[in-house]
Amino acid sequence: MAALIQTIYSGLVLGAIYALMAVGLTLIFGALRVLNLAHGALMMMGAYVSWLTAEWIGLPAFLGLPVSFITMMLVGFAIYKLLIGPMIGKPNWETNTFIATSGLALALESFALLVFGPRNQAQPFAIAGNFQFLGVTISYQNLVIMAVAAVALILMERFLTQTRSGLAIRATAQLPDAAQLMGIRQDHVFLLVLGLSSGLAALSGVLLSSIFFIAPTFGFHPMLKSFIICIFGGLGNIRGTLYAAFIIGITEALVSLYLGVRFALPVMFGLIIVVLIFRPTGLFGQREVVRL
């Protein structure tokens, strides 16, 4: 019984990190209709930026998180300006951005391998120690992870529903042409979305590496899981993505406990196939709205 509670609790921690990552991914898909295959690499870069902040620059470790968020947000802006922006709207842009972002992922991973080497690094943004609660071992770092994820997701929700820019992002995701007719500049929305999404990827990278480690390719598997989560929750649907993140996080923890870690991904893919057969738009997905 204690093992089960412990597992569900680890699933919640994983779910919180996946939620950050998958929301970033679904935001880009929702607004730009671009599947960003560099999301995992951005997550990895975010983890290294936090590591650099403490290990190379020598700033206090807790600054790693905000520094990483801001740096990667700027990187996201640059990716829109230099890579994705020039392709959008041109013939075959869906395929082109798909290829360009996977190319970017390879380039970033090779860059990290070159600069930081293949050795695993420990994330400095971490608090040691734990305590017992109802027979479950709870580490301080896990509490930090859940707090950061909760604050980030609540702020994100606030931003999307309460601010003028947030409204513009949602409008663009729901009906791109009608949004333009409101006077919303699509290029500004896309730029902002790339920045926010990369920032969220950075947060999830720092948090995930704080319970595992940092390595040049460590973003790949979490990105695969994020894709599963996004499809599960209905691509472009933020609320659905949140629920799906926790469902997948807990499923992963349970499968790892009872069947072994190596079955986690196969079971998840099996699950997603079943969901897609019966609910092609995802568990919480809506029918595709008619575009102008």
Add this chain to the structure above:
Amino acid sequence: MSEPLLRLENVQSGYDDHLVLQGISFDVPEGSVVSVLGPNGHGKSTLLRTISGLLRLRGGSIRFAGEPIDKWRVDQIVAAGLVHIPQGDLVFPQMTVRENLYLGAYLPKAHVRRDEQLERVYHLFPRLKERSGQLASTLSGGERRMLAIGRGLMSRARLLMLDEPSLGLAPLITEEIYENIRKLKEEGYALLLVEENPERVADTADHIHLIDHGSVVWQGSAKELHANDHILTTYLGV
């Protein structure tokens, strides 16, 4: 005499390598209602999309309030007061009625007078006020149409372009929508009204242009259109 509010000269436009509009010219004077009629698929929506900047002009010129706008971005055209209310129920489905209306006043100039404008729209469409907290996807067809028009009014429009406001609505609802359109005319808005059915615009339009295969084939007043039965039979089959 000063220039009309909107002037189209030999407007050509289309999609990819297919030219839809073959050179369309007409004016919309300040405060008047001009209607564009034509069967489906003959370039009416393409015309509005070109004027509002969603589609690039291939030839000719578009002038609004004395300035050439054909190189402007969509947001600049909206900011100038030329507002396109698109066809169908293009209200943001997963937003409330109020959020939809707020988005109509997205641009800074309209934003400062948002609440004042909101009251005007609620006065014109009391049903929207009752439904203000409801998601747009839960509205009826007629309510959605009202919301789309109200959202257009939230910007500081001088000319409203309406794309088939009666499309798919029951006759009674259509009549209600048209009553509101006539109210807008009385308030001094210039209107460019696209319709398929000439009966709809007969009491409202000052001037009618008939479009067929991307060209204007006839123009005149509603009365003149009725006097020329053969035109209706030839082009619209009514």
